[in-house]
Amino acid sequence: MNNWRGFPRPAKPIRVEGGIRARSRRGEIARTWWSRRFIEVLESFGMGGRLARGKNYARAGQVRSLTVSTSVVVGLVQGSRPEPYRVRIGIKAFTAAEWERIERALAGRALYAAKLLAGEMPTDLENVFAELGLRLFPNTMRQLTMDCSCPDWEIPCKHLAAACYLLAESFDEDPFQILAWRGRGRDELLDRLRALRGTVTGPDAGEPEDAPTLPESPEVFWTTGERPAAPVIPDSEPTAADAVLDELDDLPIDIGGTRVTDLLRPAYRAMRRS
Template structure:
């Protein structure tokens, strides 16, 4: 039996699967963060709004069996009405190494952008950084995207591609670095490059001279009298009558004893402890 009727594929129900990737959103918009909403808005601006809508039910029902993202290409394996799942592929041009070098230098040169990215956040106006360099983070024309699906539907995007787009947007919600990886720079490569450009991968910083200790660090001892200076160290004990030996010999004798010898007991008595 033909799957086509009047030039169009016959309506058919997809084969239900267990363990597929289900969209977290159960109603309303699927994209939650500004960057994932921006991606959906871009696709809708190409006139895909109605066609994208058909993929929401597939995304929420878990018809996408697998979703993989690599540089330039996202591939979704989607279960349709046939036993063999369809392969939906979305391609975008990756930035060159030279272009990424410009972007990384621009991001590293602005502390706020670098801080947010290093904290795992997507800066709100990161698109402006790309625009100032004549580059684009999100596609701006349909010609920048390539889409194809192995299903018999000739419309692009078909419901399988639309489901893949919605789940891709949710993956951007969970990890904004997926957008950058799609454009050719992985999370690890980008953050390592930013740390290097900002000089945060160097070894331990050289010791810096410290200033006076702040008052808050010495409140307990601030009003305490300082310790008296320690007496100078001594190298030995000096006899109290040694000064007599510094004098020239006195030409005075009392009996058979010299005057110096008679004075020695007096000097020793004056310095003896009580």
């Protein structure tokens, strides 16, 4: 039968060879807190049923391609028609001035900067954006722009939902994709943080750039190092044995017309030779 209870039977999607498949085969797709946060935001918009159909599309490999760039995600999703549908998910990128504020806030916190430079996403990164009056993730549908070339007039359709799930998985693989979507690529952000960490000061700024580094080998660390050379004392003229007599005040004593200090000199010289 071509009809089911008076309605046309939904056509099955054309199977795709080599499509992008979700890694998760059942249950939740997102694994990390940031990708789960993205899916939670989408599901809070009342997309549950369509997201479920989109999840099936994502697991079946119906998405042919998905590209993330500043402000927009573009994908091709294979439906029941020969020509794949083109989907777009847009979000407003932060301005250059906003990114400057974000980067300075991140650079000013040693733990945040260290995690990002290590390729990790700090668990409370959203708080940094919130303190600046910004939102890392959208909180209303008005902050997202979605469209699909399919005939379904409802947004999001299952094709857009499939792209959203795979987008969440791409955030699992590389959290910097979220920031790139908002207008700052990984390399540019890390270069800016490194530069700012060299100038930021304060109790949370971490060690200065010229701080001494520990030796790579632990054996070297626990040694005393090279003994410093003994100081070199320049040679001087030898001191006469009776020179101390010259430091004394002249004694007003004469013996047989000779000063007593002169009489003592032979005795001092004799003691030095002995």
